[in-house]
Amino acid sequence: xxxxxxxxxxxxxxxxxxxxxxxxDTIDTPDTPDAITDxxxxxxxxxVKIGEQTWFSQNLNxxxxxxxxxxxxxxxxxxxxxxKNGEIYGSLYTWEAALTACPSGWHLPSKEEWKDLLIKLxxxxxxxxxEGWVGIDVGKRMKSTSLWSDGGNGTNxxxxxxxPGGTYNPNSSFMYLGTDxxxxxxxxxxxxxxxxxxxxxxxxxxxxxxxxxxxGRSVRCVKDK
Numbered sequence: 697x698x699x700x701x702x703x704x705x706x707x708x709x710x711x712x713x714x715x716x717x718x719x720x721d722t723i724d725t726p727d728t729p730d731a732i733t734d735x736x737x738x739x740x741x742x743x744v745k746i747g748e749q750t751w752f753s754q755n756l757n758x759x760x761x762x763x764x765x766x767x768x769x770x771x772x773x774x775x776x777x778x779x780k781n782g783e784i785y786g787s788l789y790t791w792e793a794a795l796t797a798c799p800s801g802w803h804l805p806s807k808e809e810w811k812d813l814l815i816k817l818x819x820x821x822x823x824x825x826x827e828g829w830v831g832i833d834v835g836k837r838m839k840s841t842s843l844w845s846d847g848g849n850g851t852n853x854x855x856x857x858x859x860p861g862g863t864y865n866p867n868s869s870f871m872y873l874g875t876d877x878x879x880x881x882x883x884x885x886x887x888x889x890x891x892x893x894x895x896x897x898x899x900x901x902x903x904x905x906x907x908x909x910x911x912g913r914s915v916r917c918v919k920d921k
Contacts, residue, residue: 734758734799743919744855747816749809750919753857755786758797772797773864773912775873784843785861785873788912791890794880798917805918807883807891807904814893814902817854827905836900845874848897858895864912878913 730743730750737758744753759772771793774782789797794804805813815821817838819831838858839850850858862873872878874897881891885906892913894903907913 732799732802736799741917742857744857746813746854746856749813749816751805751813751856752802752917753855755859755861756789756797756915756917757782757786758799759787760793760797773870775862775864776870781873785859786914788861788864789880789915790912791880791909794913794915795882797915801920802917803920804880804882804915807881809918810879810881810891810893810904813856814904817856819902824904828903829899829901830904831901833900835895835902838902839877839895843874844897846897848875859914860895860897861914866910866912878907878911879916880913 730745731740732743733740739757741756742753743750745751771790773788775785775788798804811824814831814834817831817834819834823830834854835858836850837853838856839848839852840857840859841849841852844850844860848860858877858879860872860874860877862871862876863878864870876897877895879893879895881893883891885891888909889906890909891904891906894905896903
């Protein structure tokens, strides 16, 4: 009888042990993106770490006090002045406004920080000798998996989640929502231009170049070191 109970006790112990191990093995919890709350207006942004850099994985949507009047802005815009577009695609900033738009602890990335990001994502350093299109498919890997028109959705394998926020020319109109993402850098090209990076619906590469400072572009913030 004692031998029977001993065997039964061992069987129960083994069952519990293997049952626990099986439960542990079947737990598959994906990494949860980190997020930060902008203390200025309470908006929450997800972030992603790529190499040694930590970036917003959403377009910035902060409007400085006094920048909005009757849904029209001096240097910061929602696409077509639609707050709903701002919630999805973020805001568009002149270069001067973009320089100070990021929250404390974060900043507008320099052209070198953009370059470091792109190299980390596989672009060859030799491609940056001149301005122009770089990378074979880095744009596709940076683009979000939805919201891009004309079959231009990306794989977002980088988790950068580039959104096609379009642009605004104060002298003309809002343009390219759904087809283009234009991101400012903090680096001055000289005169009335600054460096930026562009991603397009019809292109798998990314454009590393410059454009006019007064135009409205999207902003991605990078964490201070």
